[in-house]
Amino acid sequence: MKLILLGAPGAGKGTVAKMLTKIDGSVQISTGDILRGAVQAGTELGKKAQGYMERGDLVPDDLIMGIMEKRLQEPDCEKGFLLDGFPRTIPQAEALDALLAKLGIKLDMVVNIDVPRDVIFDRLCTRRTCENPDCQAIYNVKSMPPKKEGICDKCGSPVVQRADETEEAIGHRLDTYNEKTAPLVGYYEKTGLLRTITGTSSDAVVEAIRKELGI
Ligand code: ADP
Ligand code: ZN
Secondary structure, three states, rough: OOOEEEOOOOHHHHHHHHHHHHHOEEEEHHHHHHHHHHHOOOOHHHHHHHHHHOOOOOOHHHHHHHHHHOOOOOHOOOOOEEOOOOOOOHHHHHHHHHHHHHHHOOOEEEEHHHHHHHHHHHHHHHHEEEEOOOOEEEEEEOOOOOOOOOOOOOOOOOOEOOOOOOHHHHHHHHHHHHHHHHHHHHHHHHOOOEEEOOOOOOOHHHHHHHHHHHH
């Protein structure tokens, strides 16, 4: 399947994407994961992106398009992909349209995961992330803590609060989402590809996507 997952930070895009990869081997492409990996590795990309990310601002569109242009041409994308956290601005969506046309790729659907703001805020404040860039497993101190406090179940690395998951940065990320990313809902509505799924459970969101796709 070839999907875009839209939704505010904390809507569950990453969790839903991981669940969908198990269905048909499509790959999850998370620009946030790629950027955090680059920051930890101290690459040129990471150095350019770090400041924006810590403030909860968006990384400039040209850096993101550079990442995606390469990523979408890797062979593992042939089976399908789940775009998680991209596109995030109208210019990114327009550039993606051009890129997909150039590569001869057609999207199946754009899924808008719609979760109330109070649920989102609470989730982000209690979210913890494995700091191993190759893992980045997500936990929640209230609803899904790791078996051993502060240690990732999957890889044994420390589980930490992201630098952009302080209350201040979270508030800013949600404002940025409303201003820059929410307009994509209207953009994709016009293409006829958009499906909005309201739901706070990722299981229910995955079921709804399967039903829409008939798989
Ligand atoms: P969340 O969806 O929880 O905010 P992500 O992991 O998707 O987290 O993104 C973390 C940060 O990475 C964002 O706040 C932003 O700074 C940067 N980022 C990720 N994807 C993009 C993108 N498509 N465009 C611009 N910045 C991005
Ligand atoms: Zn881990």
